[in-house]
Amino acid sequence: MLGQGVVLVTDHPSRSAVHAEALRSLTPCTVAGPEVEWSAHAGVAAVVADLDLNRTAAMQCLLALRRQPWAGALPVLCLMVRGSDRALRQAHLLGAAACLPFYTEPHVVVTAVLNLVDPDQGGLNATIRRCAARAAGALGDLFHAAAQAGRLDLAAVDRSVDPLLESLREGGLARWLNTLRAHDDVTYRHCLVVAGLAAQFAAHVRFPLAQQRRLVRAALVHDVGKARIPRSLLLKRGALDATETAVMRSHVELGHAILRASPDADAAMLDAARHHHERLDGSGYPDGLSGEAISDVARFIAICDVYAALTERRPFRPAMTPGEAMATLAGMGRQLEPGFVQAFGRAILGSV
Ligand SMILES: [Fe+2]
Ligand SMILES: [Fe+2]
Incomplete structure (x- = not known):
């Protein structure tokens, strides 16, 4: 039970019903519309807002909350329809402590609320969250530089690698992946998940430390x-048409070009960026490489990448469980290196 419970304020009551139900497994949850009278809810532990922040009534609702004398440090979690930079900035300006897509699985919303309400839970979670925030911040700088200047500040890669390795050392892979679930940028989150998987995999097969770092750095920049790529396309719900698929696929050549323009990029980074969607049977892209033509680095990152994609939630399908994702990987025997897949399974399944 958290304080006086939580308030779920929503302009989509039917959509919010699953979240209200999940929150009630934790604490009393009052569902209200944007016209909610906040003064009646002094003492609540958190507010979850599933509101269209483009609407005046929704904005006024959150502004009215901020005017309450008791609401100073009250955590507000916004469930968002749009994940654009502008929408996220607006939500944070209106007092959101965290934002998640509206389709986030209910148990993840509950975990996010718990983390917001009790950020020092066990100390360890807070350390890992701080590491994740530092790593994501550095990755944000990296992607910004890539978008603006077309090349990378490789020092930013290292600013991500160290907090990531520290997190894994402190709390293991499962906590790292759990912490990232609440991160609101889908691309950074994916890169940090792939890098965490790569770190676990590389340590499990006892690569020398220098090689572990090389693989983690390559995983961080693989996408x-x-x-x-236009953000609208990255965030598009549902299937892509042929033109959109071609644009999306061009990320591998774009990434390779960005890294070639970055003086400190090493061969593993260049290889991972260009070839992580190649498949052993020649069905991948961009070069349709097959068999021996695909390097170990590219095979290794490809496995982490596919597993990450399968276990990520998407607007149009639920996330697979680790077991389901491993079974799917094992079924891709002609596309992915079977020996690596088996080793990856042994590295991951005891840890997630
Ligand atoms: Fe990719
Ligand atoms: Fe990827």
């Missing part, structure tokens, strides 16, 4: 070409 850097997405910095140059």
Whole structure:
């Protein structure tokens, strides 16, 4: 039970019903519309807002909350329809402590509320969250530089690598992945998940430390070409048409070009960025490489990348469980290196 419970304020009551139900497993949850009388809810532990922040009534609702004398440090979690920079900035200006897509699975919303209400839970979670925030911040700088200047500040990669390795050392892979679930930028989150998986995998197969770092750095930048893909396409719900698919696929060549323009990029980064969607049977892109033509680095990152994608939530399908994702990987025997897939399974399944 958290304080006086939580208020879920929504202009989509039917959509919010699953979140209200999940929150009630934790604490009393009052569902209200944007016209809610906040003074009646002094003492609540948190507010979850599933509101269209483009609407005046929704904005006024959150502004009225901020005017309450008791609401100073009250955590507000916004469930968002749009994940654009502008929408996220607006939500934070209106007092959101965190933002998640509106389709976020209910148990993840509950975890996010718990984390917001009790950020020092066990100390360890707070450390890992701080590491994740530092790593994501550095990755944000990296993608920004890639989008603006077309090349990377490789020092920013290292600013992500160290907090990531520290987190894994402190709390293990499961906590790292759990912490990232609440991160609101889908591309950074994906890169940090792939890098965490790569770190776990590389440590499990006892690569030398220098090689572990090389693989983690390559994993962090494998999708850097997405910095140059329109955000509307990255966030599109539902299937892509042929033109959109071609644009999306160009992220591998864009990423390779960005890294080639970055003097400190090493061969593993260039290889991972260009070839992580190649498949052993030649069905991948952009070069249709097959068999021996695909390097170990590209095979290794490809497995982490596919597993990450399968276990990520998407607007149009639920996330797979680790077991389901591993079964899917094992079924891709002609596309992914079977020996690596088995080793990856052993590295991951005891840890998530
Ligand atoms: Fe990719
Ligand atoms: Fe990826």
